[in-house]
Amino acid sequence: xxxxxxxxxxxxxxxxxxxxxxxxxxxxxxxxxxxxxxxxxxxxxxxxxxxxxxxxxxxxxxxxxxxxxxxxxxxxxxxxxxxxxxxxxxxxxxxxxxxxxxxxxxxxxxxxxxxxxxxxxxxxxxxxxxxxxxxxxxxxxxxxxxxxxxxxxxxxxxxxxxxxxxxxxxxxxxxxxxxxxxxxxxxxxxxxxxxxxxxxxxxxxxxxxxxxxxxxxxxxxxxxxxxxxxxxxxxxxxxxxxxx
Amino acid sequence: xxxxxxxxxxxxxxxxxxxxxxxxxxxxxxxxxxxxxxxxxxxxxxxxxxxxxxxxxxxxx
Numbered sequence: 001x002x003x004x005x006x007x008x009x010x011x012x013x014x015x016x017x018x019x020x021x022x023x024x025x026x027x028x029x030x031x032x033x034x035x036x037x038x039x040x041x042x043x044x045x046x047x048x049x050x051x052x053x054x055x056x057x058x059x060x061x062x063x064x065x066x067x068x069x070x071x072x073x074x075x076x077x078x079x080x081x082x083x084x085x086x087x088x089x090x091x092x093x094x095x096x097x098x099x100x101x102x103x104x105x106x107x108x109x110x111x112x113x114x115x116x117x118x119x120x121x122x123x124x125x126x127x128x129x130x131x132x133x134x135x136x137x138x139x140x141x142x143x144x145x146x147x148x149x150x151x152x153x154x155x156x157x158x159x160x161x162x163x164x165x166x167x168x169x170x171x172x173x174x175x176x177x178x179x180x181x182x183x184x185x186x187x188x189x190x191x192x193x194x195x196x197x198x199x200x201x202x203x204x205x206x207x208x209x210x211x212x213x214x215x216x217x218x219x220x221x222x223x224x225x226x227x228x229x230x231x232x233x234x235x236x237x238x239x240x241x242x243x244x
Numbered sequence: 245x246x247x248x249x250x251x252x253x254x255x256x257x258x259x260x261x262x263x264x265x266x267x268x269x270x271x272x273x274x275x276x277x278x279x280x281x282x283x284x285x286x287x288x289x290x291x292x293x294x295x296x297x298x299x300x301x302x303x304x305x
Contacts, residue, residue: 071268075264075268078264078267078294079254079255079260079261079264082255082260082263082264082294082297082298082301083255083256083260085298086255086257086260086298086301086302087256089298089302090302198294198298201294202287202290202291202294203287205267205268205271205290206271206286206287206290209271209272209275209282209286209290210275210279210282210283210286211282211283211284211286211287211290212283212284213287214284219287223291226291226295227294227295227298230295230298230299231298234298234299234302238302
């Protein structure tokens with residue numbers, strides 16, 4: 001049950017935050033260049049992501065035996081998790097700008113504003129490419145994280161359920177964009193995702209290398225606690241140091 | 245695009261992939277050296293490796 005709930009929460013947070021960033025880019029393109037081209041670009045990227053999801057899941061991961069698969073998934077989750085955690089620590093310590101999809105939206109609008117205006121009646125390829133690239137890059141991380149979390153003992157169900165919750169939440173936020181976006185504590189949420197993904201990474205890597213965790217799935221809780229303690233010590237230490 | 249993909253998979257610093265690789269290799273070597281104790285306590289060694297990697301990546305910015 002612990003693994004199920006943590007997988008669901010981890011997938012929901014990771015997918016939600018990545019989708020939020022993708023949505024910020026698509027909304028910026030829609031506002032500056034037109035909704036149709038933004039949606040066409042995003043739809044093209046979604047089609048490519050569906051292919052990537054099929055290749056990563058049923059084709060590649062399904063063919064690897066359990067123990068090597070756990071090692072592969074553990075390494076992948078550690079790479080993602082520790083990177084999210086590293087950035088999270090730097091943000092919470094004030095050593096990196098806070099994460100903000102709203103700021104990204106405004107920056108993207110400014111960058112698009114500098115481009116030559118679209119020719120009426122012609123496809124706006126720059127807009128489609130910007131929207132498509134944004135969705136593709138953010139979505140690729142979603143595909144890899146959901147596939148990695150779904151490769152655990154609990155199967156794809158909690159990871160997909162978490163992803164579905166995230167999609168619904170992001171659509172709801174998109175419907176009433178500015179205020180909820182500005183209010184989200186994105187830096188803290190991303191830090192939490194880093195903790196969850198790193199805990200799963202250590203857990204799977206160890207299981208793949210023949211380790212039996214004391215307490216079974218409950219090990220995820222003390223792994224997460226250890227990661228929070230160590231990273232908070234780093235946050236305190238970095239915040240005390242003189243600004244770089 | 246390629247640079248962004250590399251950043252997406254390996255992160256912004258080489259310290260993380262390097263640290264994870266060292267942790268993995270150490271785990272494989274220790275598993276082969278002493279499967280008995282590794283079976284019971286190896287997870288904590290890997291946790292130590294992950295934490296050391298995190299700390300190193302924060303020091304080398």
